[in-house]
Amino acid sequence: MLFHVKMTVKLPVDMDPAKAARLKADEKELAQGLMREGTWRHLWRIAGQYANYSVFDVPSVQALHDTLMRLPLFPYMEIDVNPLCRHPSSIRDDDS
Numbered sequence: 001m002l003f004h005v006k007m008t009v010k011l012p013v014d015m016d017p018a019k020a021a022r023l024k025a026d027e028k029e030l031a032q033g034l035m036r037e038g039t040w041r042h043l044w045r046i047a048g049q050y051a052n053y054s055v056f057d058v059p060s061v062q063a064l065h066d067t068l069m070r071l072p073l074f075p076y077m078e079i080d081v082n083p084l085c086r087h088p089s090s091i092r093d094d095d096s
């Protein structure tokens with residue numbers, strides 16, 4: 001199942017910079033692992049915002065929820081989820 005996910009990161013302005021750097025490094029490591037295994041299909045920065053548009057490929061809604069909750073930045077993100085299905089006019093066979 002494919003899901004379009006918008007993540008907007010809202011770190012507290014008074015967060016310790018070392019803690020923020022650690023969270024971002026841990027997030028990057030987990031995100032890149034999920035990309036390598038094919039769960040996190042796309043990751044795009046939204047220009048001008050500390051936010052991204054992503055596409056996740058997971059077996060269920062529960063799996064998506066569990067994956068998002070594992071993200072180190074999860075407590076500091078607003079997350080919007082939209083389920084995706086094939087568009088009848090799409091010329092792509094592989095959903096890429």
Ligand SMILES: O=C(O)C[C@H]1C=CC(=O)O1
Nearest residue numbers: 009027028031050051052
């Ligand atoms: O920077 C972000 O958009 C938040 C998050 C998503 C991947 C990652 O490494 O950080």
